[in-house]
Amino acid sequence: MKIAILGVGTVGTSVINILKKNRHMIAARAGEHIEPVIGVVKDLKKPRECDIELTDDIDSVIDRDDIDVYVELMGGIEEPYEIISKILDKKKAVVTANKALLAYHRYALQEKAGDTSFGYEASVGGGIPIIKALREGLSANKIEKIVGILNGTSNYILTNMMQSGIKFEEALKQAQDLGYAEADPTFDIEGYDAAHKLLILASIAYGVHGNPEDILIKGIEKISSEDIFFAKEFDYEIKLLAIAKKTDNKAELRVHPALVSKEKMISKVDGVMNAISIYGDALGESMYYGAGAGGDATASSVIADLVDIARENKNPMLGYKELSEIQKIELLPTSSIRTKYYLRVKVEDKVGVLAKITNLMSDNKLSIDTFLQKPRNKNENHTTLFFITHTSLEADVKRVMSLLEKEDFVDGRPFMIRIED
């Protein structure tokens, strides 16, 4: 099986090297040798850590008749979409690791692909075979919920904040120094990367359409030392979670930091690791854990897709062979989300403030489950109040927060973290 590698960067280089290193074993498993015959790059002069013929003329590679599978590892959205569309028009199989592409174009690509193989295991959870688990391993199950730690950078920062007690900025800097965060970390820490991956999983689980703009996406950049203090006090971890669940026949999709009880298996996932918990109606909870990024780990999934193609496996790209048979399911509006909430409010430390806040909450349908007032430093005339609500409507919480912000006795903006129960 001859393959072309479109993009010989971190992942592409690993794919080429592992196919060489484990060549015989992979052939024994796949039934044929998998040969990377040409790589495409932008800059032919850059030094490469792998041994392959290179070109910067992508069209000449797409025009070749001897290539069986094209592996897209360039990144981007519209450019790879056009390139892959051309390849699928020629009925050539495609493998990609590109979650951004799929977050926007997965349904269009599924249609273009038709019966042609289209692998994207590497797009979610790096080396964790999560697409396979969800699309094939759990095919008997109605999926009740998916809860994922899908971004290693954010998880590394949060773990470090919890365990070393350092602030967000410092944890980010350490992650950057260690190569776990990019110079511009926006995409990872603000939740977009996790959201792209969540949309892919939600398509397999629910057949739900939607772009990143349509779902709730919040990042970890506003988590403070006080939130860490509270989490420790009440036996929570703080994780950036990507959640998909079915609520009233709508799909609820959201990415945000969450307080997670230390008893949940997913709360135990530390550092750059990823994990996805899936709740199915037959199986109950199952969890999949591993390296969510890195050249070799991601290449592991890319090559698994190639082996699947060599074995002539025919799984429907997004999990459904006949979409007509399943109900069209719509996205739940973000204001209709219901969960428990943690609220942090900085207030003037004077008599009557707490009563005013609790009245305001109950007037707006928030009922309080837990309350903590942080021991105040001497010489300060402000104190921080922490609340956990019972299950409430996102819209009510948002209203309470903006009402609180307007009060004189409240200093700055109240802050909220959703709780994963």
Added chain:
Amino acid sequence: MKIAILGVGTVGTSVINILKKNRHMIAARAGEHIEPVIGVVKDLKKPRECDIELTDDIDSVIDRDDIDVYVELMGGIEEPYEIISKILDKKKAVVTANKALLAYHRYALQEKAGDTSFGYEASVGGGIPIIKALREGLSANKIEKIVGILNGTSNYILTNMMQSGIKFEEALKQAQDLGYAEADPTFDIEGYDAAHKLLILASIAYGVHGNPEDILIKGIEKISSEDIFFAKEFDYEIKLLAIAKKTDNKAELRVHPALVSKEKMISKVDGVMNAISIYGDALGESMYYGAGAGGDATASSVIADLVDIARENKNPMLGYKELSEIQKIELLPTSSIRTKYYLRVKVEDKVGVLAKITNLMSDNKLSIDTFLQKPRNKNENHTTLFFITHTSLEADVKRVMSLLEKEDFVDGRPFMIRIED
């Protein structure tokens, strides 16, 4: 797709009920309806919790031409082997959850099956799609090691002993009362069930042949309160582990209780849950966690196999399309195992005893990493010594233990637990 259910017990009943409950969704995923048309049982008079035509004449079912897939859920070894052989002779697809059958006959069944589909996802890890993960998701990887908690009964008992401080006998009784252990629990607590599953995983990882008799199998029945005390003191959990790894181009397979550092993800798996950590050369560690038993969880895997057959997926049964290409790998003799060991020795509490033991150890190539003497109760003239060795040869540890047993100052038999590092 018409299927026959051979054995309508715990798992068979769940398979029938889930196929009915999730009928449309499963059809949308599989591309066709999966219809259980006939069930085979021993006793037609027993009440059943599912709706299917039943017979006790298995031959009449095997002779039918309209059945596409036979699902074996009877249990046993030789009887299902003969039945499945007949079915495969007729080139009809088979799905089974029967790990005992596969522990003995997997290679013979692979040969008989040839190109006919043979699914056995449910045989290891219940509902966890671990066969799929290892055989397909990790196909790019040389497997360095597999470490599994493959028996929920044992894990439930050990978790309970660690968390509630109760003794083995009491924990076993509680497990039986809750239905987590059978009236005769031998098979689970002595490690045989886990060993059957380990042999299956090791075939996919290494292509290694071997029966349960050929590998090291130890149970949890001798774990004492003192071992629990030590584990807590030194931040270990005690787990019944099934381990397969490659050592010097031999496959090392063993099932035994092990001390596992609390930092390892697998140490966090509590109660009846199962989990399998796999270390691959490309991916590093990944872990798969979920319900290892129970009718519905196991049925989830059985039905995943049926969907795979409907989708016409063609994965080689034991993971290799061309066995000739991989090296024949042999089992490592159990005496050649090398790991770290925990030793518990009850001795007379008098001067010179410790020196004698440490001399005896060093004369026999055991070097000590950690030593603890338990605070002695007043009025006792015996005390318990705990040692952790550096990495040592199993044969050396066994020799030291039998030498110690012969010493006057040693009371009873020294006890050993292997350490998973």
